[in-house]
Amino acid sequence: xxxxxxxxxxxxxxxxxxxxxxxxxxxxxxxxxxxxxxxxxxxxxxxxxxxxxxxxxxxxxxxxxxxxxxxxxxxxxxxxxxxxxxxxxxxxxxxxxxxxxxxxxxxxxxxxxxxxxxxxxxxxxxxxxxxxxxxxxxxxxxxxxxxxxxxxxxxxxxxxxxxxxxxxxxxxxxxxxxxxxxxxxxxxxxxxxxxxxxxxxxxxxxxxxxxxxxxxxxxxxxxxxxxxxxxxxxxxxxxxxxxxxxxxxxxxxx
Amino acid sequence: xxxxxxxxxxxxxxxxxxxxxxxxxxxxxxxxxxxxxxxxxxxxxxxxxxxxxxxxxxxxxxxxxxxxxxxxxxxxxxxxxxxxxxxxxxxxxxxxxxxxxxxxxxxxxxxxxxxxxxxxxxxxxxxxxxxxxxxxxxxxxxxxxxxxxxxxxxxxxxxxxxxxxxxxxxxxxxxxxxxxxxxxxxxxxxxxxxxxxxxxxxxxxxxxxxxxxxxxxxxxxxxxxxxxxxxxxxxxxxxxxxxxxxxxxxxxxxxxxxxxxxxxxxxxxxxxxxxxxxxxxxxxxxxxxxxxxxxxxxxxxxxxxxxxxxxxxxxxxxxxxxxxxxxxxxxxxxxxxxxxxxxxxxxxxxxxxxxxxxxxxxxxxxxxxxxxxxxxxxxxxxxxxxxxxxxxxxxxxxxxxxxxxxxxxxxxxxxxxxxxxxxxxxxxxxxxxxxxxxxxxxxxxxxxxxxxxxxxxxxxxxxxxxxxxxxxxxxxxxxxxxxxxxxxxxxxxxxxxxxxxxxxxxxxxxxxxxxxxxxxxxxxxxxxxxxxxxxxxxxxxxxxxxxxxxxxxxxxxxxxxxxxxxxxxxxxxxxxxxxxxxxxxxxxxxxxxxxxxxxxxxxxxxxxxxxxxxxxxxxxxxxxxxxxxxxxxxxxxxxx
Ligand code: SF4
Ligand code: SF4
Numbered sequence: 025x026x027x028x029x030x031x032x033x034x035x036x037x038x039x040x041x042x043x044x045x046x047x048x049x050x051x052x053x054x055x056x057x058x059x060x061x062x063x064x065x066x067x068x069x070x071x072x073x074x075x076x077x078x079x080x081x082x083x084x085x086x087x088x089x090x091x092x093x094x095x096x097x098x099x100x101x102x103x104x105x106x107x108x109x110x111x112x113x114x115x116x117x118x119x120x121x122x123x124x125x126x127x128x129x130x131x132x133x134x135x136x137x138x139x140x141x142x143x144x145x146x147x148x149x150x151x152x153x154x155x156x157x158x159x160x161x162x163x164x165x166x167x168x169x170x171x172x173x174x175x176x177x178x179x180x181x182x183x184x185x186x187x188x189x190x191x192x193x194x195x196x197x198x199x200x201x202x203x204x205x206x207x208x209x210x211x212x213x214x215x216x217x218x219x220x221x222x223x224x225x226x227x228x229x230x231x232x233x234x235x236x237x238x239x240x241x242x243x244x245x246x247x248x249x250x251x252x253x254x255x256x257x258x259x260x261x262x263x264x265x266x267x268x269x270x271x272x273x274x275x276x277x278x
Numbered sequence: 279x280x281x282x283x284x285x286x287x288x289x290x291x292x293x294x295x296x297x298x299x300x301x302x303x304x305x306x307x308x309x310x311x312x313x314x315x316x317x318x319x320x321x322x323x324x325x326x327x328x329x330x331x332x333x334x335x336x337x338x339x340x341x342x343x344x345x346x347x348x349x350x351x352x353x354x355x356x357x358x359x360x361x362x363x364x365x366x367x368x369x370x371x372x373x374x375x376x377x378x379x380x381x382x383x384x385x386x387x388x389x390x391x392x393x394x395x396x397x398x399x400x401x402x403x404x405x406x407x408x409x410x411x412x413x414x415x416x417x418x419x420x421x422x423x424x425x426x427x428x429x430x431x432x433x434x435x436x437x438x439x440x441x442x443x444x445x446x447x448x449x450x451x452x453x454x455x456x457x458x459x460x461x462x463x464x465x466x467x468x469x470x471x472x473x474x475x476x477x478x479x480x481x482x483x484x485x486x487x488x489x490x491x492x493x494x495x496x497x498x499x500x501x502x503x504x505x506x507x508x509x510x511x512x513x514x515x516x517x518x519x520x521x522x523x524x525x526x527x528x529x530x531x532x533x534x535x536x537x538x539x540x541x542x543x544x545x546x547x548x549x550x551x552x553x554x555x556x557x558x559x560x561x562x563x564x565x566x567x568x569x570x571x572x573x574x575x576x577x578x579x580x581x582x583x584x585x586x587x588x589x590x591x592x593x594x595x596x597x598x599x600x601x602x603x604x605x606x607x608x609x610x611x612x613x614x615x616x617x618x619x620x621x622x623x624x625x626x627x628x629x630x631x632x633x634x635x636x637x638x639x640x641x642x643x644x645x646x647x648x649x650x651x652x653x654x655x656x657x658x659x660x661x662x663x664x665x666x667x668x669x670x671x672x673x674x675x676x677x678x679x680x681x682x683x684x685x686x687x688x689x690x691x692x693x694x695x696x697x698x699x700x701x702x703x704x705x706x707x708x709x710x711x712x713x714x715x716x717x718x719x720x721x722x723x724x725x726x727x728x729x730x731x732x733x734x735x736x737x738x739x740x741x742x743x744x745x746x747x748x749x750x751x752x753x754x755x756x757x758x759x760x761x762x763x764x765x766x767x768x769x770x771x772x773x774x775x776x777x778x779x780x781x782x783x784x785x786x787x788x789x790x791x792x793x794x795x796x797x798x799x800x801x802x803x804x805x806x807x808x809x810x811x812x813x814x815x816x817x818x819x820x821x822x823x824x825x826x827x828x829x830x831x832x833x834x835x836x837x838x839x840x841x842x843x844x845x846x847x848x849x850x851x852x853x854x855x856x857x858x859x860x861x862x863x864x865x866x867x868x869x870x871x872x873x874x875x876x877x878x879x880x881x882x883x884x885x886x887x888x889x890x891x892x893x894x895x896x897x898x899x900x901x902x903x904x905x906x907x908x909x910x911x912x913x914x915x916x917x918x
Binding site: 036037076079187188 | 496501625626627628629631633635636637639640643645646650652653728
């Protein structure tokens with residue numbers, strides 16, 4: 025199986041120094057354990073900080089050189105098409121760099137690949153050409169899905185720990201540099217503000233109740249009071265979702 | 279000279295030649311090792327003193343063994359040399375000369391008896407069986423036989439039938455001994471001598487405590503040791519020098535805790551793997567406790583560590599690098615160097631670390647701190663105290679190195695006490711604040727030399743920007759790194775441990791202390807302060823100055839037992855039957871002390887982690903602060 029692991033130029037959450045993104049190192053581990061030919065892909069101005077990923081079990085790293093002003097999406101999409109990968113792994117979110125966590129979705133849309141988010145484990149699927157993905161759901165729940173490859177899978181921090189760093193492997197490894205595609209980013213309307221931690225919302229029912237009740241409310245699955253539909257017709261499901269979105273005010277009723 | 283005597287001389291000479299051939303055969307195996315710089319002339323010249331002074335200093339801790347060895351080795355070598363010399367006609371013809379030979383073999387016989395008495399009928403578990411159990415019989419046979427021949431020659435052939443019997447006995451026993459040169463107990467005699475000459479740390483014989491790990495060249499084609507041929511040749515000689523006395527095994531905390539480490543077996547596994555098609559089959563000492571299965575095969579170019587090799591990785595990662603084994607070893611073997619060399623390969627080349635040891639190294643790589651905590655937060659413990667920053671002052675007499683312990687609540691209390699005392703004594707001090715990175719001790723012990731060297735270089739660059747007279751620290755691991763290990767990278771500092779400084783401040787009256795009520799206290803020596811740096815007295819003096827009743831544990835000073843906190847053992851967390859700190863706390867409780875005085879953040883954390891009824895754990899600084907408070911409450915100092 026040909027596997028591509030997308031690597032972003034991350035930063036350490038505390039020191040702010042360039043550092044590999046832990047969940048992407050876990051993606052390398054999943055690819056490594058699955059076996060096959062694994063390639064790391066990065067599109068950006070500088071891949072030097074990513075060289076350490078070669079010490080975490082990544083055999084090969086290809087760097088598509090673009091400027092800061094370029095959108096990495098076209099370069100990566102081109103590289104993925106050219107490489108004819110069966111499986112593309114990406115982190116669930118980036119860490120600290122330019123990443124928004126949307127790139128895998130944008131890539132999947134552009135390449136018309138199915139996307140399975142939040143994998144905690146991967147295995148060969150029951151038939152050839154399929155992949156079995158164990159998805160990490162909130163509160164430790166797991167769900168197993170089988171997808172046809174090629175597919176794009178994002179990795180969840182609940183996946184097995186990254187392979188420990190081997191200095192000599194990183195030292196020996198080389199980064200293959202290739203020119204990326206020039207694709208100036210469309211000017212964005214995004215407003216930038218310093219991050220402010222929001223107070224955690226505690227379930228309303230528990231406010232003012234005893235400590236034990238508050239703990240229960242905070243830890244128990246918040247049940248939104250929805251309805252469980254098993255195998256609904258697509259139209260019915262869509263209707264239900266729309267109703268729900270209107271109820272909670274996300275969509276305005278028209 | 280009787281015919282039997284002449285035959286004995288010939289037999290001894292023949293045995294000596296055979297022995298020499300066996301030695302050469304074994305010594306040729308050492309050539310698989312890497313070259314090392316050895317001052318042969320100085321080593322040879324120093325050999326007698328290294329043997330008679332340094333080795334016997336260690337051997338003498340067990341007086342029985344010292345006497346036994348002096349008699350057996352002295353008698354055997356002396357008697358044999360004389361017997362060979364008797365081939366020179368005037369000597370051989372002298373009956374007086376044969377009296378001397380008789381006496382020498384009588385001494386050897388007495389030594390041989392002691393060797394046997396020590397293992398028969400009951401062999402202590404630390405001694406090896408197998409070939410070692412046959413040693414007393416060969417010794418006795420050879421020396422008794424030669425004794426009879428020599429006695430007969432001294433008496434002028436009066437007991438000649440006994441002499442001929444003796445000759446056969448001597449030949450058989452001597453042959454048995456010579457055959458033990460290759461792989462048996464007699465190997466230690468010549469490998470031990472060679473090891474003393476070519477010792478990798480000759481400073482140990484000059485009264486230095488050379489305990490700093492040697493720097494690794496990070497550009498070398500292979501980092502660390504994977505196979506026996508990756509070790510320097512004089513390290514291989516060291517492995518061959520082991521006499522399997524088991525003193526290291528008795529001292530090893532990991533062994534006592536039932537973790538799969540036995541330093542004696544480790545050295546034997548290394549020595550066994552020197553030869554092609556090696557197996558560990560002939561080892562007959564105590565095993566690794568709860569040994570993990572391994573194939574037990576090796577060779578000069580085959581891997582040493584792994585389930586398919588000689589040594590299981592869990593064995594390697596159980597070591598706390600406490601150096602208790604090195605301290606006890608009469609053959610001056612450097613176990614810790616070997617273990618770190620093997621770890622370096624596992625970590626740097628294979629990335630094969632225990633799962634829980636990898637994250638702290640990763641945090642150190644990208645955040646300069648094993649917990650991944652902000653460097654700014656290191657001084658949080660001092661909230662409410664004045665903690666001058668050296669960047670604000672530009673310089674200070676004393677630079678206080680806080681260390682990793684500063685992030686922990688428990689050790690924060692100790693550091694608060696220390697800072698308070700420094701203020702009270704009017705010491706001009708400052709801290710680096712967020713410019714202090716981890717000293718890299720943990721990385722280095724876990725084999726991550728790359729991270730250690732980077733941290734060392736960056737810390738040295740930071741320190742170079744400020745002026746200070748010396749560095750003060752309450753962390754012996756940082757002390758050891760800064761004082762001894764940074765030197766190889768260009769950092770030369772005078773580093774003081776807080777116990778030494780407080781001792782001086784109290785002694786000179788700069789820090790007035792009152793007497794604490796007669797509390798019984800026992801002092802736990804941190805390995806990195808005591809064995810690594812030879813500082814045993816200052817903390818004890820200081821405790822005595824506080825009016826405490828000081829009790830010594832069964833193991834203290836340079837023979838002290840580790841708390842289990844060094845060498846990355848807490849993060850490697852190899853499973854055993856007991857916990858090392860529990861064992862140590864048991865020894866502390868056995869003294870009847872109410873307080874265990876500690877002087878290291880690791881010891882403090884490990885010993886505080888012991889549950890149940892036990893003595894209190896208090897750092898020396900906390901005790902001094904209590905005593906200093908006692909003086910201020912008793913006799914208020916008049917305002918100046
Ligand atoms: S390594 Fe040293 S202390 Fe241990 S058994 Fe061998 S000779 Fe004795
Ligand atoms: S250094 Fe300490 S833990 Fe390691 S083998 Fe020696 S005695 Fe055992």
